[in-house]
Amino acid sequence: MLTVKVHSRSRVPGPPRAFPNQPRAGAPPQSKLDTYPRSLLIKSENDKRVTSIVQELFNSSHQENLQMVDNAMLHTKRSKTSSLMAIFSFLRQVEPGALVISQAAEVFEKNLQTLKDNAKWRHKRDLAGLELLPLEDVELMADLSGCPPPTHPAICLQQSPLDNYRSISGLCNNRHNPTWGAANTALVRWLPAQYEDGEKQPKGWNLGRLHNGFPLPLVEAVSKKIIKSSLKWKEDVYSQLMIEWGQFIDHDITFTPQSTRDAADLGIDCLNTCQNVHPCFPIQSHDLQSAAKSCMPFFRSSPACIGNFGLAKKHVFQRQQLNIITSFIDASVVYGHTPELQSLLRNFSSLSGRLAINNSFKDGEDRSYLPSVDATPSACFQDPRAPQGERVECFAAGDNRVNEGLSLIVLHTLWLREHNRVAGALKVLNSHWSKETVYQETRKIIGALHQIITMRDYIPKIIGQDSFDRYIGPYIGYDPTVNPSASNVFATAAFRFGHATISTVVRRLNESFQTHEHLPPLRLHHTFFSPWRIVKEGGIEPVLRGLMGTAATSVSTDKLMSEEVTEKLAVLNTPWKLDLAALNLQRGRDHALAGYNDWREFCGLKRLKAKEDFQDVVKDKIIVNKILKMYKHPDNIDVWLGGLVEDLLKDSRNGPLFSCLIAKQMKLLRDGDRFWWEAQGTFTKHQITELSKSSLSRIICDNSEVTEVPLDAFKYGKYPDDLLPCSLIPNISLEAWREKKNTGKLVAHYICYHGFRLKGTEKLECNENRWSDPPPECIGR
Structure with missing residues (x-):
């Protein structure tokens, strides 16, 4: 069936309206x-x-x-x-x-x-x-x-701008299921939750509760005995930038907040209790030397409102968790996920649809930094050598986790600059465009670049080309029956595989990709919440070169996670040493994720029943013995741990389980997105050809003082042999977006339903009462 949208070219589309969601x-x-x-x-x-x-x-x-x-x-x-x-x-x-x-x-x-x-x-x-x-x-x-x-589907039919641009909240991407993939909706369940009371009590909530005849091990003990390592190996295939991109794009897809309720009504402070009382679910620990029990504070994830009444009856009352951002790869990490946040990040005084920049600081080449947060003084660390009263406040971006590390700040800064660069160029090409049209067209391009870099350059490297071909496959068009919402297991377990590849050191390199003369390497915990290091210590370039010029950290079953993240994570003058591994395990139990074996079965993989089965997927016998000794029963193994220790697939950074789960999620995000960059009607064929030339290396060249880069920024190369001058890195020609000024002509755009492809031109113009081409046809694939 053929869908025809006819409109006058003299009508310049306006911004999507905020929806009453x-x-x-x-x-x-x-x-x-x-x-x-x-x-x-x-x-x-x-x-x-x-x-x-x-x-x-x-x-x-x-x-x-x-x-x-x-x-x-x-x-x-x-x-x-x-x-x-x-x-x-x-x-x-x-x-x-x-x-x-x-x-x-x-x-x-x-x-x-x-x-x-x-x-x-x-x-x-x-x-x-x-x-x-x-x-x-x-x-x-x-x-x-x-x-x-x-949200009634009728609201989606009333919003004409949705034909051109996605809403900031993700609402109405799917016209028949408006909340699919939208912000402030529940993470979806691919397998039912396994709460101890069937509805909301996490695994491990009731002390002494047996699972398959055995109590679950303390997550802190699992972290110390199996996960913690004092050493991480380096590999020479991929760069550290690939690791950081994983975190950056994760922040574009999922964000689960912690519970808003502080248990004050019960007279309990979650920061100072070792009791399991909603929403406190403290991580219990046991000091073997002193025999003293203690705990680390842990707040449960916020619940989501019951909204999916199509769930099986027995699962209706199960606690679900909230994803407050859009699930789509849509650059919400740059633009935000609510109309209010989007407005705060824009420069409305600019006629070319630019984003707001920092009013206090620029780098030595007059390039922009991210704007500062409104609420000051902010929580970020300050330069101890700075004069009294001189502060560098936390940066503001589409995702408020931007200040968690220097690498995130660098990537956010690149995309702020890229938006403003593209917006300025589009305004020159189309001076008749309003600033709203320039902003929306630029946002559309930036979203497409996020999708391309992620799906073409990043995902095949972390799951392997074989898994990509098996689970994702070639793109055949938008499918309105696909729910693109982020899944709980993806957000809470599978996509956290990258935590095992976090480097313990942030290197800062000079123009020759050698250790910077004035900027020594930093231990990871010295980079948390420290935007002042970007402003006062050389801008984004030293860190960028460090990311490209440092080999990625490898995954090894006997060296899973560094002490930097199991003992020194994000300490902001608190008395606790946070443990990322224990937090991940506890979060999986908080969300009542099904066990490792259940997820293997979900992916069509063999359930592990005996030690021999386990050793088929984990060759390290010592790790297998440790896990089975602690968990007692294979069905009790936490899915994040089980997926993490599996032997890697060929040319992959994951084992079979996580490769499957990540691939399934990515296919849903692609096929269920009406505005996917390759979807019919999103861009013209000429524009798609130009977008295909894009790369993260080109983004770096265009928005920093780095002049030599690898052709693929995710591949590690040594200076100078494996790097190219920016002049040799392919560039996008924005001429493909040049539009003739108002001619009053009628234009017909043709789109086929899912499962069919268009034969003929996708756009017809009416000239002197005649159409420019014969009408196209929709034919089966």
Whole structure:
């Protein structure tokens, strides 16, 4: 079937409007509360009679639960001013819309728990959610708790700009399923959650609870005995820049905030308790020398509002986790994921649709830096040698994790500059374009470059070409039946494989790619939250050369993660030594991810039942013995650990399981994105040809003072033999975006449905009452 969109070229498309996808704040109207209990049916096993006591309890407890969560949020916000809260608050700050949704989900959980507690008292036993609420009442209860109402597909048909540009929130990318891939929605489950109570208690929540006949090992013990290493090997195939790109693009796809509720209503501080009380799920440790037990603070991930009523009935009440950013590879890491954040990052005084830049600092060549955050003084470290009162505040970007390390700051800075470079060029080519059109067209190009670099240059290297061909394959067009939302296992386990490749040292190199005379290498923990090092220590170039001129860290089962991230992670004047490996394992249990064996079966791989099976996928017998000794049963192995220790596939940086899970996610992100750069109608054939010439090396050449680069920035090469001058790196010609001024002509664009390809021209112009070409046809592939 052929879809034809006819419009006048004299009409310049405007910006996508903000969509009403944010929930209202505050308590629901009292009138709804008054009427709701008539629909709340608490049925006994015998007579199915309405339990009025529970109805009354819900009516009276709802406002109390709402106020309790409000107070806890206020307590948390006030606590953020203390140095002890700095690391936790700064790492997981979220915008107000996500906080409102998270709050509503907390209220829903508390309301449900109130009903359960009363029902348990009445019926003398624990009742599951479905025994309390029929499915027809779940949506109403979610609405009363403040959860956003379902988004009707009709809203997508009313927004004409969606034909040209993606919305900033990702809403309506899929016209029939508006929230697929959108910000502030739940991470999807490819396998059901495995909570200890079936609904919300993480694995390991109940001390002494047996899994397959054995207790789960403490994640801190797993980290120390299996994961921690004092040494990482180097390889000479890929550069450290490839590792950093993985983190950068991960920040474009997923961001799961921590719970907003601080347990203040229970008189418990998550920073100073070793008890498992929502939302505190502390990481228990055991000092063998002193026999003293202690713990590391851990906040559970924020819950998501119940919104997918197509789930199997038994899974409706399971706690889901929130992804507050868009799942698409859409450069949200540059532009943000809400209209408010997008506006803060733009320079509206510019006629060429540019992004805002730093008003206080520029580099020696007058190149721009990222703008500073509005709230000052910010939490970032300062130069200890700087005069009193002289500060370099945290940078602002589309993702607030930008300040976590120097490498992230460098990549964010490159893309800020690239946007402004492209926007300026497009305005010169099309002086009749409005600044909004220039901004949107540039954003569209930058999003495409993110997709190309990720899918063409990065993904085949980390999963291997064989896995790419098997699970992803060639692109055949947009498929509206594909849900591109990020999966829980991808965000929480599979794409965290890169944590095992983090380098312990950040090297800064001079123009000859040798150690910089004035800028020595930095231990990793000295680079956290330190934007001053970019501004005051040579700009982005020394770090860029260090990333390209340093071999990537290899993965080895006996040297998984450096002490830099298992003992010294992101310490901001706190008394705790954070352990990234333990945090990852605990996060997987918090999210109730299915075990390693279940995920192997999901990918069509053999379940491991005996030591011999394990040694087929992990050749290191010592590691196999350690894991089986600690976990006792193969089905108990945490999926992140199991995927991490598998032997790597050929020409890959992952074993079979993670290669499968990453590939499946990437295929969904590609095929389910209506605005994918290769999708019919997104760009013209000429523009696609030009975009295909792009590379991260070219981005570096165009936006820094680096003059020599590898042809592929992800491949490690030695200076000078393996580097090329920027003049030899292919460039995109933006002439493909030159548009004639208003002629008043009619233009017809032709697009085929998924599964068909267009034979003939995709665009016809009406000249003197005649079309420029014969109409095309849609034929089967």
